[in-house]
Amino acid sequence: MTALQVEQATQQEAVAVGSDFLLEIEGVRKAFPGVVALDDVSFRLRRGTVHALMGENGAGKSTLMKIIAGIYRPDRGTIRLKGREIRLESPLDALENGIAMIHQELNLMNHMTVGENIWIRREPKTRLGLIDHSEMNRKTDALFRRLKIEVDPQAEIRHLSIAARQMVEIAKAVSYESEVLIMDEPTSALTGYEADHLFSIIRELRRTGIGIVYITHKMNEIFEIADEVSVFRDGRYVGTHAAQDISRDDIIRMMVGREITNLFPKQTVPIGDVVLSVRNLTLPGVFRDVSFDLRAGEILGVAGLVGSARSNVAEALFGVRPAQSGSIAINGREARIDSPRAAMDHGMAFLTEDRKETGCFLILDVLENMQMAVLNGAYVKGGFVQDGAIGLACEGMRQALRVKTPTMHECIENLSGGNQQKVLIARWLLAKPKILILDEPTRGIDVGAKAEIHRLITELAREGVAVLMISSELPEVLGMSDRIMVMHQGRVTGFLDRAEADQVKVMDLAAQ
Amino acid sequence: MAADQITEPVAPTEPTKRARRWPAELNILSVLVAVAVGFEILGWLVQGQSFLLNEQRLTIIILQVSVIGIIAVGVTQVIIAGGIDLSSGSIVAATAMIAMSFAQSSDYARAVYPALTDLPFVVPIFVGLAMGACAGLINGTLVAFTGIPAFIATLGMMVTARGIAKWYTKGQPVSFPTDGFAAIGSGIWPVIIFLAVAVIFHVALRYTRYGKFTYAIGANAQAARVSGINIRRHLIKVYAIAGLLSGLAGIVTCARAQTAQAGMGMMYELDAIAAAVIGGTSLAGGVGRITGTVIGTIILGLMTSGFTFLRIDAYYQEIVKGVIIVAAVVADDYRQKKRHRA
Numbered sequence: 001m002t003a004l005q006v007e008q009a010t011q012q013e014a015v016a017v018g019s020d021f022l023l024e025i026e027g028v029r030k031a032f033p034g035v036v037a038l039d040d041v042s043f044r045l046r047r048g049t050v051h052a053l054m055g056e057n058g059a060g061k062s063t064l065m066k067i068i069a070g071i072y073r074p075d076r077g078t079i080r081l082k083g084r085e086i087r088l089e090s091p092l093d094a095l096e097n098g099i100a101m102i103h104q105e106l107n108l109m110n111h112m113t114v115g116e117n118i119w120i121r122r123e124p125k126t127r128l129g130l131i132d133h134s135e136m137n138r139k140t141d142a143l144f145r146r147l148k149i150e151v152d153p154q155a156e157i158r159h160l161s162i163a164a165r166q167m168v169e170i171a172k173a174v175s176y177e178s179e180v181l182i183m184d185e186p187t188s189a190l191t192g193y194e195a196d197h198l199f200s201i202i203r204e205l206r207r208t209g210i211g212i213v214y215i216t217h218k219m220n221e222i223f224e225i226a227d228e229v230s231v232f233r234d235g236r237y238v239g240t241h242a243a244q245d246i247s248r249d250d251i252i253r254m255m256v257g258r259e260i261t262n263l264f265p266k267q268t269v270p271i272g273d274v275v276l277s278v279r280n281l282t283l284p285g286v287f288r289d290v291s292f293d294l295r296a297g298e299i300l301g302v303a304g305l306v307g308s309a310r311s312n313v314a315e316a317l318f319g320v321r322p323a324q325s326g327s328i329a330i331n332g333r334e335a336r337i338d339s340p341r342a343a344m345d346h347g348m349a350f351l352t353e354d355r356k357e358t359g360c361f362l363i364l365d366v367l368e369n370m371q372m373a374v375l376n377g378a379y380v381k382g383g384f385v386q387d388g389a390i391g392l393a394c395e396g397m398r399q400a401l402r403v404k405t406p407t408m409h410e411c412i413e414n415l416s417g418g419n420q421q422k423v424l425i426a427r428w429l430l431a432k433p434k435i436l437i438l439d440e441p442t443r444g445i446d447v448g449a450k451a452e453i454h455r456l457i458t459e460l461a462r463e464g465v466a467v468l469m470i471s472s473e474l475p476e477v478l479g480m481s482d483r484i485m486v487m488h489q490g491r492v493t494g495f496l497d498r499a500e501a502d503q504v505k506v507m508d509l510a511a512q
Numbered sequence: 513m514a515a516d517q518i519t520e521p522v523a524p525t526e527p528t529k530r531a532r533r534w535p536a537e538l539n540i541l542s543v544l545v546a547v548a549v550g551f552e553i554l555g556w557l558v559q560g561q562s563f564l565l566n567e568q569r570l571t572i573i574i575l576q577v578s579v580i581g582i583i584a585v586g587v588t589q590v591i592i593a594g595g596i597d598l599s600s601g602s603i604v605a606a607t608a609m610i611a612m613s614f615a616q617s618s619d620y621a622r623a624v625y626p627a628l629t630d631l632p633f634v635v636p637i638f639v640g641l642a643m644g645a646c647a648g649l650i651n652g653t654l655v656a657f658t659g660i661p662a663f664i665a666t667l668g669m670m671v672t673a674r675g676i677a678k679w680y681t682k683g684q685p686v687s688f689p690t691d692g693f694a695a696i697g698s699g700i701w702p703v704i705i706f707l708a709v710a711v712i713f714h715v716a717l718r719y720t721r722y723g724k725f726t727y728a729i730g731a732n733a734q735a736a737r738v739s740g741i742n743i744r745r746h747l748i749k750v751y752a753i754a755g756l757l758s759g760l761a762g763i764v765t766c767a768r769a770q771t772a773q774a775g776m777g778m779m780y781e782l783d784a785i786a787a788a789v790i791g792g793t794s795l796a797g798g799v800g801r802i803t804g805t806v807i808g809t810i811i812l813g814l815m816t817s818g819f820t821f822l823r824i825d826a827y828y829q830e831i832v833k834g835v836i837i838v839a840a841v842v843a844d845d846y847r848q849k850k851r852h853r854a
Contacts, residue, residue, distance in 0.1 A: 318738070320737070320738060339742070340737060340738050340739070340740045341740045341741075341742055343740075344740040350738060352738055357732075357734055357735075358732075358734045358735050358738050359735055359738075360732065360735060361727075361728055361731035361732045361735055361736075361798065362731070362732065363731050363798045363799060364727060364728070364731050364798065368724070368727070368728075371724075372724070372728055372735075372736070372739040372741075373739045373740055375721045375724050375725070375741075376721075376740055376741075380721050383720045383721055383722060384719055384720050384721075385719060385720060385721055385724060387719070427739070
């Protein structure tokens, strides 16, 4: 079937069935050893709509989504697709039933081309039974034209940007004539412009009658793209509303079950002396002439779009990938930082942007994860780790940061994103840093944990820690920072004081 | 919130109890018991005699196990750190040859170094250990600094060290050690050495910074680096220690045989890896324990001895052994997946 036929088929069906429910979930329950992830959850997706799922981490969104995508089987409850009850045995089964999921971690084969990824298992063949690459590329082209995607079908996936990969995943889902598309935080790694492009594709899909389950933590996306919003809390369904009838505060209230009065509890604290002074820091091809001062008790926010090299500057400061020229002075004295170890010796700490890749030791337990940065000095005598002392310190941190974990010996993989992040913050706080670099400290974590982390950052600043906070969320940067440094393509384009900063001014500097 | 509450850990009001997880060793221990009992029953049925209650047989098993066990301890920590070491068997041969050449008795007329006979036994031991550690150091340096996979780096060492063992005396065996040196391999000494090594590294992996870093690097090397761990330096240590232990195994082997040959230690690296993996060490890194490896080594030893005892053809033995190794890992993998599905 060609892409054109796919289009016609979906449109015809859309007309035939009208506004019926595409997917109906009723009374679904799913329990894992020790935890009920979903209890008596119902959910209905209308044809040709975008239905947002909201909820804190651990609310059960992911579990529901995985049930719809055939990854988990529910313990109880029914799933109806276009009025017909179905039982999904595997993701492939779901796909064949017209349900496709676009994962947060994109499931594409990096060393194969775009076309090969899309048509895998269904490659067009020549008469000899070999793969017909020209036909494959033609089909991919047709599909992309229809979706208004501009990606070279013959490019290898590894050469594509995250945004382009996402487009390929969506095109792949559409190529299966999927009528139900599940998107798990699709914009988490996209720039504003890329997200806009994604939204236009989503609107196009919606027009053809496809129903989209859209999971996100970003409130503004709800109002931009969603028709309906369903909120989950602690494995239970809270409610569904039309997006136009509900406000941001309503959704937050439904999600947390309580009012969060202040998401950014920034206090004004006395600002001390300059502790970190960066001059003309340059890494050719990545960033150049980055200069700034950071004072004790100050929170310096760093804003910029994807590609602004904010994270690269943080990595250079911490010695992960050192700069080639320029200088870093700590407390007025020149410091040579060529490794994370050296940075730590200067009282620095660095919460990285990617929790899974460079933060957590996923197979190790909470205690082991927490203690990892202090095994170099304190808490170790003659090479032996002082288990008692370090255990006590970690337990203190767990309580201070309110990390929710059954025990300190729970595998960190089983914690929610927010709690994982708290463990990583605890890891660095144990080292008693004077300079704290935070790269996307609240990415992908729920509202409640977000507020707690914000409160913590403020508290640390009050204790005199100098904080450099990189964030893609403008409200966070605006709400938390004393000063904002804006970057664009590897250069600092300006500084804004807390009083004068607003979204427009920041975006102005960030987009140039 | 008081100012010191965040950076100064508060005294915990309600410390979480150290949760006793079901020790992973119990599973593998039950396999060990099953294998032993199985051979015992088969022994009475087929041979009409006990398999286990035979002092001579047990001694042979334990001695065989000791040499593989010493190597397996070193290999286990390499695998936990996310690597692999294929060079152990060849290092056994190379160190055996070189150590023995410094351990020869003056009673023997054709010593490798006629001027260096009747040396105190510490000399060949030191030379052997240094040789092993040096080979491991090269492995570690290659892995840490060139970025080539550990599989390739240690494969190179496997071929090279075997070559050195052959080249050293142009293929001639080296024999006639002094009584002092031969004593290391006699009686219960190999077992004592093995147990001492196992205890030291059990403690090192569980209670020292060395151990924590090893697990951390295997679990997530990137995160380990950002946490301030000097990955290169640590990896070099880990591989050097593995080499040192292979060297120790080489010394024990040649002292026991009272001769060194270039073909010694053939395939020992694979037995050691198998023992570690049967014992629950994950080739993905970050997971593994010395206790498991010790049990894994004993299971392998029991199997070899048991098959011989039942007079099963040596060729069949290897087929069955291969199947059992794979089955053990599949079973373990399945169990791991089940645990992580939550």
